Amino acid sequence: MKNKTICIVVVSVSIFLIQAVYGFGYHPFGDESGHDIGARALEKGDILYRDYIDAHGPVVYFATWILGKLVGYKYAFLFRLNAVIITVLAAFGLYHASRSTVWRERLIAPALFLGLIGPVWIVQALNMNGYWIFGGDLTVLACCLLVVPALLDRPLEKWAAVAGGASLGFLPFVAYSFLPVTFLFLLSLLVVFFSRSSGLKTRDIFNILSGILVAFCIMLLWMLVYADIKGFIVYHFINNQFYYSHYIPFSFGAIFKSLRPSVLPANLVQTFSVLMLVIGSAVLVFKARYRVAGGIAIAGIFSLDARGGTTFHDGAFVVASLGLVSQMLPIWLDQYKSRLLGFSSVLVASSVLVGLHAVSSPFEENYVQRKQAGFHLFQSSNNLIDQKIRQYAGPEERILVIPYNPNVYIEADRLPIRKYHDYLPWEADYAKHPVWGYERDICVDLEGSKNR
Structure with a gap:
């Protein structure tokens, strides 16, 4: 059993690492390049949402600006480290959320997460320095460190409560469309807190709110120096909500349509993610002591795909769905290690098949075309x-x-x-x-x- 566990961990992590490395050399994308060049403009004295205007939230610029201090701005492909770093942090969150006392068994959840996300890493543009990967991984962190332990009536460690709260605090700054998941996760926690004989204590709520406040203050202080806060409201919220929304299928009908199963190559990843969310949600509701609160939390994850996307625009939803099933599967099959390892292997193999047959969302390339595209590190050109x-x-x-x-x-x-x-x-x-x-x-x- 020990050898099987190590084997699954090694294979899953290897799949992710191979795809992460290859992802540094896959096609550049306009939205991503806008983030990269925006951080460079801030370094040169521009003010975000005044001199450099974009519709996206400030977190991706904040993270790119920090990374730029370390790697410079000569090699744009290095900014894709942001996607790898935030995903590895989410995997560490899943590791620490495990209740197992055996370190090998604690590796199953993060390895499963990486093994599921790896095959679709490039297909869903998760390799890019975009807001989708930030939104998905921050949701995974908030879910595994706060929401799931609270629903299962497990005690929260102080650092986990603060870190989970910070994840919630950063989410609305990634994109205002992530406000619903932030609100619904907090509402779920409050329902647990006010339930009779709840294991969630006042000090836990204080720690969670402290984490939210820390994240809010970090972003506010940074924006006071490097951004125009009023311009942020105008160009990120008002422009998106009242102007851009007319150009996208923003409706409840689009959301429900995106949940319908489809074997079309462009929809395979979304269909797989919905299935993973259904499995993870079913286990959560079955295991949770507070099922109403559990339903609220699940609704929060569904809200991540508010525009009803089935391609790379649903990246946050994909990541969060895979994160939930990765956490809940070991909880469900905790007493049946052989079944857990077998089921995990099947899910990772299924993700590999999905990745092989799905088309690359931003570029509409199949697996053969992605291989033919080759490996090209994005940087300044001499053409x-x-x-x-x-x-x-x-x-x-x-x-x-x-x-x-x-x-x-x-x-x-x-x-x-x-x-x-x-x-x-x-x-x-x-x-x-x-x-x-x-x-x-x-x-x-x-x-x-x-x-x-």
């Missing part, structure tokens, strides 16, 4: 176009790339002009009705720049 850009724009001069292609800024090694690293249709809609004096109309601003 003719980029040479010409550098010839006509000096190192301190800024450029504008239209249509949307932030990759060019990295390839040409030049920063975008202030306020515009992109300009998309919903931003033109916003320009007609600006909010709070935050005007952003590229036709007006470019004309004004020319006249100066």
